[in-house]
Amino acid sequence: MASKDRLVIIEKRKARARNLRIFIAFFAITALTLLLITTILRKNQPAPRFQFIQPGRIVRTVEATALIVRDEVVLLAQDAGQWKPLAAEGVRVSANDRVAMVIRPGMESTITELENCEQQIAQIQLELIEQGSAPAAQAVYEEVNGEIAGIVRLLRKDAAGGILGNNRQYASSLELLIEARESRLQEIDFKDARLDQLASQRDYLSSILGENAGAVFATAPGIVSYRTDGMETRLDASAVESMTPETLASLLTESSGFVPVGTTVSAGSPVARISNGLIQYLVFYAQNAEPDWFEVGGRHTVSVVSEGIDIEECYVSSVSQSRDGVLVALYTDRQVARLFDRRVADCSITLPARTVEGLQVPVEALVEEAGETSIFLNESGFARRAAVKVLDRDRTRAIIEPKGEDPYKVEVSSIVIVNPESVVEGDKVG
Template structure:
C-alpha cells in the first residue's frame, strides 16, 4: 500500500515538474520574442523639430553642349595657349597661337643678341650723357632679367619692344664716338630680323564667337549637341559607353568654344518621379563639385509604359566646371519641403488617416497629423484646419495638434497602434 502511494506521489511530482518546465519554456520564448521585437522595432522617442525633407535620386548623365571647334593650318610646330582652360572670351579675342618654325632656337638667338648688345654698350667708356646711359643700362638689364619668367605672349612682346626701344636710345646716345657703334648697329639689325621671323611665322587663332574656352576634344562635339533631343534614347546613350567621371584629354592641335549660357544633361531614370515628370518642369541638379543649380526638363523620351525614361535637363550655371567631362554622376532634387520633420517610422495609418503617438511624462496620446511631403525616411507634417477636422468627425480621445519639440514614439508596437480603437 505504501509502495502504491509512493509511486503516485512520484507521478504527481513528475507531472508538476513537466508543467513547470512547459511554463518556463513558454515564458522564456515570450521574453525572447519581446526582446527580438524590441531590437527590430525599438520604441525610442524623438523630438519634433523644423527641418527640410527632399526627394532625391542619383543618376548618371551625358553632357550635351553647343561647341565650336577652332583650329588653324600650322599644326606641326605645336601651340601655345593664350586663354586658359575654362576661361571666357569675347568675339575676336586671340585664344591660342601656333608656334613658328624653329621658334625656340630663334628665341634663344634673340636672348644671346640682347646679352651681346648689353656687353657692347657697357664697354663703351666714351658715351656722352653717361648719367642717362647708366639709367638706360639699368632698365635694359631689368627687362632682360624678366624674360625667363614671362609666360604671356602679349607681355613678352611688350617687353621686347621696350628692350629694343632702350637699346636704340642708347645706341643713338653713343653714336660713332663709341668703338662699339658699328657693332651695335649690326647686332640690332640681326635682332630685328629675328623678331620679324618670329612674328611672321606665328599663326594666331581668334574666337569666332563668345563663350568658354576648352582644349579638351573627344570627337563628340558635333554629335552630342542640342540640334535634336529626340535622338537621345536609352539605347543611344548606353551605346556611347562613356566611363563616368573620365577626364577628356587635352588636344595639342585645336581648341573649342563652349556656349556659356546653356548646357544640357541627358539622364536615364526609372524613378516614379521621372515617369510622372512633364516637359517644362523645374528641377534642381547637384553637380560633381557639389554646386546645386536650377534646371528645367526640356525633353522626355519614353519607351513603353513602365520602362526607364530619358530626361533632357537644361541648366545655365556651373557650365565652366564641366568642360573637362562628358559623362558625370549627379543628384536630381525633385522637391524639397520645410516644416515639422518627423521620421516615417513614427507615423502609422488607421482608416486612411495618419497618426503619431506623443509621449509626455509616461503618458501617451494619439495625435492626428497631415502628411504634406514624404521621402524614403522622413515626412513633413502639419495639423488639420478646423474646417477639415469638422468634416473628419474624429473621436474625442484623439489630439489634433502636434507642436514643435513634442516628443513622439519611434516604431510603436502593434499593440500601441491597435489601442487607438
C-alpha cells in the same frame, strides 16, 4: 512523557525555528536583491528625449548618368608645329580674339627659355606668399585651395568605397583650378623687382614667338578650353531633340572624357574649343520612372556627385517614355563653366511631383504595433500616445499627419518623445 520524547519535540521545534529563520533571511535577501536590481535598472534606463514637431517634406530623387550637351565650336590649327595658349583655360573670349598660336619649327630653344621663365615666376610668387608679402595673392591661394580640398575629399571618399570611375573628372577639375589660380596670380602686382624683370623677359620671349607663329582666332564668343573629346561637332541642341535611348547609351559608352591637346599639332587638327557658355543640356534615361514625374517646363534640382554641387534651376526640355523608363532632357544656364570639361556626369535628380509635405518627426519616434502607427507626446508633463498616419519616410525622417479623433493634438510645435522605448503611457516625463 518520557524525557526522550521531550528531547525529540524540542529538537523538532528548534529545527522549525531554524528553517523559519533561514526562510526569512532568504526572503529578505531576495527582496533586497530585487530592490537593488530595480533601482539600478531605473537609473540606467534612458531618459526621455524631446523634440518639437516641425513642418517638413521629403523630396524623392532618381539616379541617372547624364550626357552633357553644349553648342561648341572647335578651332583648328592652320599650320603644323608646337602651340601655346594665349587665353587661360575656362575664361570667356570675344569673337576674333587670339586664343592660341602655333609656333613654326626652329623656335624650340625660345620655347624652352619661355617655359623656364614662367617656372621661375611661379616659384617666386609662391615664396612671397609663404612669407606673407602678398595678401591679395594669399587670398587667391586660400580660395582656390578650399575648392581643391573639396575635390580631394570627394576623391578620398570614392577611393574608400572602391569607386574609381570619377578619377579622370577629379583630375580635370584639379587642373582647371590650378590653371585658374595661375591666371589670377598674373593679374596681381607683387611689388617685387625679380618678378618685374622676369615678367618683362616673358613678354619679350612671347613677342618673338608671336612673330614666328600662326594665330588661332576665336570664331565666336564664349568659354575657351584646350581639351577636346571629338564629340563637339555631333552634339548640340538639335541632337538633343532627336536623341533616343539607344543613341544616348551609345554616346555614354563612347565618351572617354576631354583630353588636353598635345604639345604639337598638325595642320587641320583641333587646338581649342569654344562654347557659348549660356546654356547646357543634361540628357539622361531614368530607369523605372514614370513620364508624369517630369513635366515639360517643370523645374528640378540636379546634384552632380563628382563635383559636389547642386544645380537648382534645371528645366525639362523634353520627356518621352521608352521601354521601362523615360528619356529626359533638362536645360540650365547654371554651373555651365563648372561643368565645361564634363561630357558625362553621375547625377541625382529631384522629383517635385513626388514631394510629400506634412509634419516631420524622427523615424525612431514612430511606434508600430498591430498595423497601427503612433507617437508619444509630452502632454503637460505626461507621456501620451497619439495615433498618426505616415505619409512618407526616408532613413532619418518621417512625414506624418494626425489620424482620427484623438484627444492629444499632433500639430506644429507639439513635443514628441524621440525615444518611445523609454516610457509607457502615463509616465511622468517632465
